Structure formats: structure tokens, C-alpha cells
Amino acid sequence: MRKYDKLIFQLSREGRKAYALPKLDVEEVKIDELIPAEYISDEELKLPEVSEVDIIRHYTNLANKNYGVDTGFYPLGSCTMKYNPKINEDMVQLDGFKNIHPLQPEETVQGALRLMYELDKALCEISGMDKMTLQPAAGAHGELTGLALIKAYHENRGDTKRTKIIVPDSAHGTNPASAKMAGFDVIEIKSTDEGLVDIESLKAALSDEIAGLMLTNPNTLGLFEREIVEIAELVHEAGGLLYYDGANANAILGKVRPGDMGFDVVHFNLHKTFSTPHGGGGPGSGPVGVKKILMDFLPTPTVEKDGDRYYLNYDVPHTVGRMKDFYGHFSMMIRAYTYILMMGKDGLNRVSDVAVLNANYLASRLKDYYNLPEDTIYKHEFVMAGLKSDLSEVTTLDVAKRLLDYGYHPPTIYFPLIVHEALMTEPTESESKETLDEFADVLIKIAEEAKNNPELLKEAPHYTSVRRLDETRAARDPILKYEG
Amino acid sequence: MYPYIPNTKDDEKKMLEAIGIESVDELFKDIPESVRLNRELNLNPSMSELEVSRYLTKLSQQNRTVNEMTCFLGAGAYDHYIPSVVGHVISKSEFYTSYTPYQAEMSQGTLQYIFEYQTLICDLTGMDVSNASLYDGGTAIAEAAFMAANITRRNQIIISKTVNPQYRQVLKTYAHLQHLEIVEIEDDGGVTNLEELKKQISDKTAAVIVQNPNFFGIIEDVKSIEEVTHSVKKTLLIASMNPISLGILKKPSTLGVDIVVGEGQPLGISLQFGGPYLGFIATKKEFMRKLPGRIVGQTVDVEGNTGYVLTLQAREQHIRREKATSNICSNQGINTLAAVVYLVSLGKKGLREVAIQSAQKAHYAFKQITKSGKYKPLFDKPFFMEFAVTSDISPSVISKKLLEEDILGGYSLEEDYPQYKNGILYAVTEKRTREEIDKLSSVLEGII
Numbered sequence: 001m002r003k004y005d006k007l008i009f010q011l012s013r014e015g016r017k018a019y020a021l022p023k024l025d026v027e028e029v030k031i032d033e034l035i036p037a038e039y040i041s042d043e044e045l046k047l048p049e050v051s052e053v054d055i056i057r058h059y060t061n062l063a064n065k066n067y068g069v070d071t072g073f074y075p076l077g078s079c080t081m082k083y084n085p086k087i088n089e090d091m092v093q094l095d096g097f098k099n100i101h102p103l104q105p106e107e108t109v110q111g112a113l114r115l116m117y118e119l120d121k122a123l124c125e126i127s128g129m130d131k132m133t134l135q136p137a138a139g140a141h142g143e144l145t146g147l148a149l150i151k152a153y154h155e156n157r158g159d160t161k162r163t164k165i166i167v168p169d170s171a172h173g174t175n176p177a178s179a180k181m182a183g184f185d186v187i188e189i190k191s192t193d194e195g196l197v198d199i200e201s202l203k204a205a206l207s208d209e210i211a212g213l214m215l216t217n218p219n220t221l222g223l224f225e226r227e228i229v230e231i232a233e234l235v236h237e238a239g240g241l242l243y244y245d246g247a248n249a250n251a252i253l254g255k256v257r258p259g260d261m262g263f264d265v266v267h268f269n270l271h272k273t274f275s276t277p278h279g280g281g282g283p284g285s286g287p288v289g290v291k292k293i294l295m296d297f298l299p300t301p302t303v304e305k306d307g308d309r310y311y312l313n314y315d316v317p318h319t320v321g322r323m324k325d326f327y328g329h330f331s332m333m334i335r336a337y338t339y340i341l342m343m344g345k346d347g348l349n350r351v352s353d354v355a356v357l358n359a360n361y362l363a364s365r366l367k368d369y370y371n372l373p374e375d376t377i378y379k380h381e382f383v384m385a386g387l388k389s390d391l392s393e394v395t396t397l398d399v400a401k402r403l404l405d406y407g408y409h410p411p412t413i414y415f416p417l418i419v420h421e422a423l424m425t426e427p428t429e430s431e432s433k434e435t436l437d438e439f440a441d442v443l444i445k446i447a448e449e450a451k452n453n454p455e456l457l458k459e460a461p462h463y464t465s466v467r468r469l470d471e472t473r474a475a476r477d478p479i480l481k482y483e484g
Numbered sequence: 485m486y487p488y489i490p491n492t493k494d495d496e497k498k499m500l501e502a503i504g505i506e507s508v509d510e511l512f513k514d515i516p517e518s519v520r521l522n523r524e525l526n527l528n529p530s531m532s533e534l535e536v537s538r539y540l541t542k543l544s545q546q547n548r549t550v551n552e553m554t555c556f557l558g559a560g561a562y563d564h565y566i567p568s569v570v571g572h573v574i575s576k577s578e579f580y581t582s583y584t585p586y587q588a589e590m591s592q593g594t595l596q597y598i599f600e601y602q603t604l605i606c607d608l609t610g611m612d613v614s615n616a617s618l619y620d621g622g623t624a625i626a627e628a629a630f631m632a633a634n635i636t637r638r639n640q641i642i643i644s645k646t647v648n649p650q651y652r653q654v655l656k657t658y659a660h661l662q663h664l665e666i667v668e669i670e671d672d673g674g675v676t677n678l679e680e681l682k683k684q685i686s687d688k689t690a691a692v693i694v695q696n697p698n699f700f701g702i703i704e705d706v707k708s709i710e711e712v713t714h715s716v717k718k719t720l721l722i723a724s725m726n727p728i729s730l731g732i733l734k735k736p737s738t739l740g741v742d743i744v745v746g747e748g749q750p751l752g753i754s755l756q757f758g759g760p761y762l763g764f765i766a767t768k769k770e771f772m773r774k775l776p777g778r779i780v781g782q783t784v785d786v787e788g789n790t791g792y793v794l795t796l797q798a799r800e801q802h803i804r805r806e807k808a809t810s811n812i813c814s815n816q817g818i819n820t821l822a823a824v825v826y827l828v829s830l831g832k833k834g835l836r837e838v839a840i841q842s843a844q845k846a847h848y849a850f851k852q853i854t855k856s857g858k859y860k861p862l863f864d865k866p867f868f869m870e871f872a873v874t875s876d877i878s879p880s881v882i883s884k885k886l887l888e889e890d891i892l893g894g895y896s897l898e899e900d901y902p903q904y905k906n907g908i909l910y911a912v913t914e915k916r917t918r919e920e921i922d923k924l925s926s927v928l929e930g931i932i
Contacts, residue, residue, distance in 0.1 A: 034843050068581030095551055114543055180808070378511075474793045
């Protein structure tokens with residue numbers, strides 16, 4: 001393919017345009033009679049002048065330099081890069097969903113409210129919770145919402161000493177960051193050698209200052225926290241609440257529910273478990289579900305039903321307030337609900353069967369070449385601790401960059417932090433055995449290259465649109481916009 | 485078999501053999517029996533595309549859209565024209581099915597459009613640096629407030645009541661978490677009350693937050709607010725801007741704003757019942773390392789070719805964990821691309837034309853509606869594309885009568901502003917025609 005490295009600004013030519021508006025059909029008034037001259041800008045904007053052809057070619061060329069789930073295998077651990085069904089996109093484009101204003105009278109948006117209500121109910125059933133808020137914009141925003149609920153719960157009881165949140169050292173970075181943002185102090189507890197919550201460390205951390213524990217189950221190592229019942233009992237006995245980070249929920253659909261495990265509040269990532277696209281970084285959606293004890297604290301509005309009428313309820317007695325504008329990422333809710341309807345109870349159960357089967361199969365293919373614990377059952381993902389052969393000069397970064405040459409998106413690297421040289425791999429249910437075999441063959445070949453020709457890895461990638469990029473330079477002398 | 489799960493029973497058998505187990509159930513034996521579901525989920529069985537599509541189409545038809553009705557409703561979400569090219573570019577699945585661009589060499593498309601987005605936001609606002617976007621206009625204000633508190637080490641935020649009530653609610657929710665004190669300044673005839681601001685501001689104030697054009701559509705005297713704000717050492721000015729208005733209004737940088745935020749929905753993002761939209765934030769270079777969220781920077785590869793990477797990541801949660809500037813871990817991805825394509829489609833002339841046509845038509849509508857005296861202007865200040873009127877008729881009656889004529893009327897102000905009883909805020913974009921505006925005013929005229 002032709003090399004393409006222009007910015008849209010470099011295509012600009014005086015006088016070109018890609019738009020046409022109807023002629024103004026009301027009497028034109030001089031602009032400074034509408035708006036006082038002192039408020040009007042006398043500088044011209046730098047926005048480029050380009051034709052529609054320029055735009056389409058430019059962004060098609062950029063798209064060619066990108067890689068999505070539609071391009072190929074994308075085994076990013078904890079990101080659940082499953083296929084994004086095309087019907088989801090079609091449903092979002094329906095006029096009755098796409099072109100409705102959020103502040104329309106309720107009687108003109110009954111279909112939208114009904115969809116939200118039904119999604120709320122479906123997510124409650126899947127999670128084992130009693131009520132959802134669909135407001136959170138993303139997983140991290142769900143965490144912040146859940147923590148706000150935990151905070152409000154303790155405050156409402158006058159239990160103001162509870163200022164600390166426990167987070168395992170295997171947790172996603174958002175967990176401690178969200179806890180801090182919600183005004184808590186973070187207590188990090190060590191994991192066992194196997195990578196599970198260390199019960200003794202947990203006991204030592206518990207006190208009447210603990211507001212709650214945040215846990216991902218299965219955790220970021222792809223391991224199910226087998227002691228979850230005891231963990232929940234310990235936290236509850238100490239007066240704390242349990243927060244379920246739903247990042248890894250793809251492993252447990254129809255198998256076990258956070259609500260039944262003892263969690264009080266949970267978030268789902270619709271962009272992971274429920275097939276809404278990741279969009280190159282967003283928008284996501286992070287609905288939060290709660291048990292009855294937290295229902296009175298939910299953000300407003302919630303979506304309710306009265307007879308045949310659906311409505312927005314602003315009357316929540318101890319609400320934490322509003323977490324975002326309007327009602328959340330509605331178009332993501334449409335996609336997720338489409339997916340839930342398509343898959344049904346049987347299909348969702350099968351999702352977790354195959355997601356877990358795929359992970360265990362891929363791990364079994366790689367265990368002789370990459371460091372993996374013996375005889376472990378994984379859930380939806382597994383974490384390899386780098387190459388098995390002791391090649392100090394070849395790192396996980398090199399393996400990942402070499403994978404780019406073979407046309408695969410690499411696994412998540414250097415996370416979780418507790419695994420040395422981590423390659424966190426999540427195949428999802430979307431991949432066939434052939435894809436997994438081809439990927440395993442490539443990783444095995446890379447392991448051989450690492451032995452025989454380490455330079456090939458150190459200098460990778462060779463075939464991408466750019467070679468290895470200098471991140472240090474980018475951070476040292478930041479260039480964050482085009483200066484022309 | 486399911487359309488999105490390729491493995492067959494035969495594949496499954498081979499895979500189980502390779503793992504060395506008999507059944508898939510064995511892979512779940514680590515889940516304690518006492519908590520297992522051991523029943524089917526209480527959901528419908530799987531359905532075909534045709535059935536799902538039929539059902540959801542039916543739900544969608546229970547909504548009345550802005551294509552069936554003429555929309556004069558704004559108050560934070562606007563019915564602007566979206567060029568066709570926007571939808572086509574954001575539908576490219578190399579963009580929308582990709583993840584956050586952690587593997588830069590394979591994500592140059594995403595990284596470059598974010599770099600272009602940052603450049604465009606800096607151009608519109610006149611600021612030095614923009615991040616890769618935030619969730620929406622409300623959370624952008626909350627993030628900016630946290631940022632200001634962090635920079636100044638102070639914990640009081642002053643916000644004008646002329647800022648969108650929803651944004652203020654979000655700010656209050658966030659502020660409570662970190663014990664920030666929120667002081668609201670009453671409006672004075674539809675604009676921020678400068679005298680009250682002078683009284684409230686002190687060396688405890690981290691930031692003053694205003695919106696321009698404000699919630700009532702009125703153009704605030706940002707320069708005077710800036711003078712009061714900066715009369716106190718270190719206190720920052722945060723302004724939430726309608727990006728379309730920046731097609732004609734002075735850049736916030738020239739007005740001395742320290743952090744510019746706003747709702748990017750008007751930039752080519754459909755209304756979709758409130759989301760997902762796009763929050764933007766831009767600031768001065770000195771505060772660059774205090775910004776929340778993703779930032780893309782330009783660099784070179786080993787052969788000296790230009791490329792783009794996520795940068796300044798030492799601010800972020802995946803590196804800094806509890807010491808991060810924010811917990812945010814996504815940006816609005818594909819919506820930032822929509823904003824980029826919208827802005828480059830319009831270009832410098834087009835954005836100005838959209839702003840001017842909206843202003844012209846809004847002023848025409850204002851003139852028509854207030855002509856007979858039945859509807860009186862609520863304020864007498866200069867406005868951009870939204871204006872408030874009041875009358876003796878209750879907003880619910882007006883709304884109902886307009887709906888009967890397929891008109892989606894304005895936003896009733898009295899719930900958020902009890903002092904403006906019967907006040908209604910109308911928005912007029914460049915999409916409205918003279919005929920539609922005339923119809924609105926004649927229907928309004930006929931309401932008893």
C-alpha cells in the first residue's frame with residue numbers, strides 16, 4: 001500500500017469546501033446588531049478547507065493504518081475484544097432511537113424508556129442485583145458511581161470513620177484511582193503466590209475504618225476467587241460492602257452471579273461483555289447494579305414503570321445525585337440489549353462456555369513455550385510470565401511488537417503488575433479453533449525466533465505503517481497539536 | 485450454534501482433548517457449589533436477527549423523532565445538520581472495532597485522528613493543549629474543578645447559576661466525594677451576578693466556573709468575570725463553551741480563561757436520547773501535566789518517520805494508580821472522530837456560517853414570537869442561538885399544543901429556576917426554516 005502520512009491540515013487549499021447550507025431564508029441582520037462587537041472574534045479560525053473527496057480518502061487511508069476486531073484476532077486481556085455484531089449498529093441507526101432529544105416529553109419517548117427499563121431488568125437478572133443505574137459512561141465511571149453509593153450508605157448510617165477501600169494488588173489501575181477520586185484512601189493487599197486474595201492479608205486489613213473491598217472475579221489473572229464466600233463474609237462482618245468490578249464478567253454469564261457471591265454493588269462494561277464496540281477508546285458504558293440496601297442512594301433519574309407507562313424517576317430518597325448528563329450512553333444500551341436479545345439465556349451461557357474453553361485451550365498450546373503455572377484452570381483469560389527460555393535480552397515488549405509483524409494485535413502487556421513480563425491473553429468466544437491454532441503457531445515461532453534471531457524481535461515491528469516509536473521523546477518534548 | 489460463536493461441537497471435543505478434560509463443566513469446577521446459579525437465567529431464549537430487529541423497530545416507533553417534529557428544544561443538546569460524510573467515516577470498522585491505541589504501531593489511524601482532534605480543539609478555543617476528550621459537558625466541568633483544586637491546593641469552587649443545571653448537579657455529586665465546597669452565584673437578569681461574585685471570591689477559591697453562551701443562551705461578559713476571578717491570586721477561570729459559538733465569538737484564550745470545557749455534541753453527533761456525547765477540555769501549557777485523560781503526542785520511529793503515541797501517561801491511572809490525575813481510562817473515541825470530520829467538513833467558513841445562520845434564525849424567531857406582546861422576553865441581554873420568553877400560559881399547556889402541531893417546543897425553566905415561572909427556553913439552529921419558525925410563532929400565538 002502507498003505510504004500515507006499527511007495530516008488533514010496539510011490538504012487544505014483556500015476556497016475548497018465539503019459542505020453547503022441552504023441560503024439564509026430570514027432577513028439578514030448585520031451580525032454586530034445581533035451580538036455586540038466586543039464579543040465577536042476578529043481572528044480567523046485555522047480549520048482546514050478541504051473537499052469531501054479529500055476527507056473520505058484521508059480517513060480511509062487512516063483506517064488502513066488501524067486494526068480492529070473486524071481486521072483480526074485481538075486477544076487483549078481484560079478488554080474482552082469480542083466481535084461487535086452488525087445488527088447492533090443497524091438498531092442504533094433507527095430513526096426512532098437516533099433522532100430523539102433527551103429532554104422530549106416522556107410520552108414521546110416511551111420506546112426509549114422501555115428499552116432502558118428492559119435492559120435494567122435483564123442486567124439485574126444476569127448480575128443477581130435488584131436495581132441498575134444506566135448512567136455511568138464507562139467502567140471507571142461505574143466504579144466511581146459504585147464507590148459514591150458505598151460512601152453514601154456509610155454516611156447515611158452516621159458511620160463516618162469508614163474512609164478506606166481495600167484493593168488487591170492484582171486489580172485494574174482504575175480501582176485505586178476511582179477509590180481515590182471518590183475520596184477514599186486505598187489499602188492494597190497482597191495476593192497469594194497463586195494470584196488469589198490472601199485471606200490473612202485481608203483479615204489484617206479489615207477494621208471499622210473499611211468502607212469496602214473492590215474485587216474482580218474472575219480476577220485479572222483469569223482465576224476464580226474460590227474463597228469468595230469467606231471473603232464476602234469477612235468484609236460484611238467488618239461492616240464493609242463488596243464492589244464487583246465486572247471487567248471479567250464474560251467468564252461467568254449464567255454460571256454464577258455477583259449478587260449470589262455476596263457483592264452489594266457491581267458494574268458491567270457493556271463494551272466488553274455485551275458486545276458494544278470499543279470505538280478506538282470509547283464511548284463505553286458502565287451500568288451499575290445494586291442490592292436493595294443501596295437502592296435509595298442511586299443516581300437520579302432511574303427508569304421506572306407505572307402500569308403501561310415508563311417514566312424517569314427523580315424521587316430517590318438519599319440519591320448521590322447525578323453522575324452524568326442525561327441518562328447515560330443510550331446508543332450503547334441499544335447495542336447491548338440487541339445482543340442480549342439475540343443471544344438469549346442459552347446463548348449467554350454458551351458465551352462463557354466457549355470464552356473459557358478458548359482461553360484454556362490456547363494456554364494449553366502455549367505452556368511449553370511461555371511461563372504458565374502448572375495444572376491451572378483459567379476462566380476467560382490467562383497471564384503468561386514471558387518466554388519460557390531464559391533470554392534476558394528479549395522482553396515481553398519485543399514479543400508483542402513481533403506479533404504486529406504477523407498481523408495480530410498483541411495481548412495486554414506488563415499487566416497485571418504482579419506478574420513479571422506479563423502477557424495477559426483473552427481470546428473471547430468469538431474466535432474459532434483455527435484462529436487460536438494459527439495464533440499459537442505464531443507465538444511458538446516467535447519463541448524460536450527469540451532463541452535463534454533475537455535481533456528480529458528487538459527491532460520489531462518491521463512491516464507496520466511505522467516502526468517502533470520513540471515514546472520517551474514524545475513525553476520529554478510534547479508535541480500535542482499541529483503547528484502548521 | 486450462534487452467529488457470533490464459530491466453534492462447533494467437534495472443535496470443542498478436540499479442544500477438550502488437548503486440554504485433557506472431559507467436559508466444559510470441568511472448567512467451572514472452581515466456582516463454589518453454594519454460589520452457583522444452577523438454573524437457567526430468567527431471560528428469553530435466543531432469537532433470530534429478524535425477530536430482534538422487528539421487536540426493536542417496534543420500540544423505536546414508540547418514540548417521536550426530531551425528523552417527525554420540528555425541534556426548537558436545546559438546553560444542552562442541539563439539532564444541528566450533520567453532513568453525510570460524518571456517518572460514513574465513523575462507520576469504518578477499522579476505527580470503531582479497535583481498542584484504545586496502546587499498540588501505537590498498529591493504531592496510527594486512531595492516534596492521528598486524536599492528534600487532529602486536539603489540534604482542532606486548540607484552534608477553536610485558542611488554548612495550548614487539549615486532551616483526547618472526556619465523557620460529556622457535565623463531567624468535563626467536574627474534572628476541570630478537580631484539576632483546579634489540585635493545581636491551587638484549594639477546595640472551594642464558585643459556579644454561576646447560569647451554568648446548565650445538569651452540569652451543576654454533576655459537579656455537586658463529584659464535589660461531595662472530595663469535600664469540595666460549591667458556592668453558587670445567583671443570576672442577575674440572566675447573567676452571572678458580578679457583585680455577588682466579588683463578594684464570594686476569596687483566597688480559598690480554586691476556580692470560578694461560567695458557561696458561555698450561558699444556559700439561557702445569553703453571552704456572558706467573560707472579560708469582566710475574568711477580571712474579578714484573577715483579582716485573587718492563583719484562582720482559575722473555567723469556562724464551558726458551546727463549540728459552535730466559537731465560529732463567531734471571541735476565543736476563550738483571549739478572554740483569559742484558564743481551562744476551557746464544553747459539550748461537543750453539536751459537532752456532528754446525533755441526539756440519540758442524550759448520549760454518548762463528547763466532553764472537551766483544553767488548557768494552558770503550564771497545566772498540561774494536570775490534565776485528566778488520554779493525550780496523544782507526535783514522535784518519530786526508529787527510521788525517523790513521523791508517528792503518534794499516547795503520551796504523558798505518568799498522569800494516568802494505569803501507571804499511577806491512586807496517584808493519577810483522574811480515574812478516567814477511556815475517551816469518547818469514535819465521537820471525537822465524528823467531531824473531527826464535522827469540523828473539517830465545515831472548515832473555517834462553514835463553522836462561521838453555521839454559527840451565523842443559527843444566530844440569525846434565532847433572532848428572527850425571537851422577534852416573531854415576541855412581536856404581539858403575548859410572549860415577553862425574559863431577559864434583555866444579547867444572546868446567541870437560544871432565548872427565553874415568558875407568558876401567562878403554563879409551559880405544559882404550550883408543550884402539549886405544540887406537540888399536536890408536530891412541534892417539539894422549548895425547555896421549561898421553572899423547575900430549575902422557580903423565579904422564572906412560565907419561562908421557556910427556545911433553541912434555533914441553522915436547520916430550521918423560516919416556514920417552520922413562522923409556524924411556531926403562529927401556533928404559539930393561537931394558544932389560549
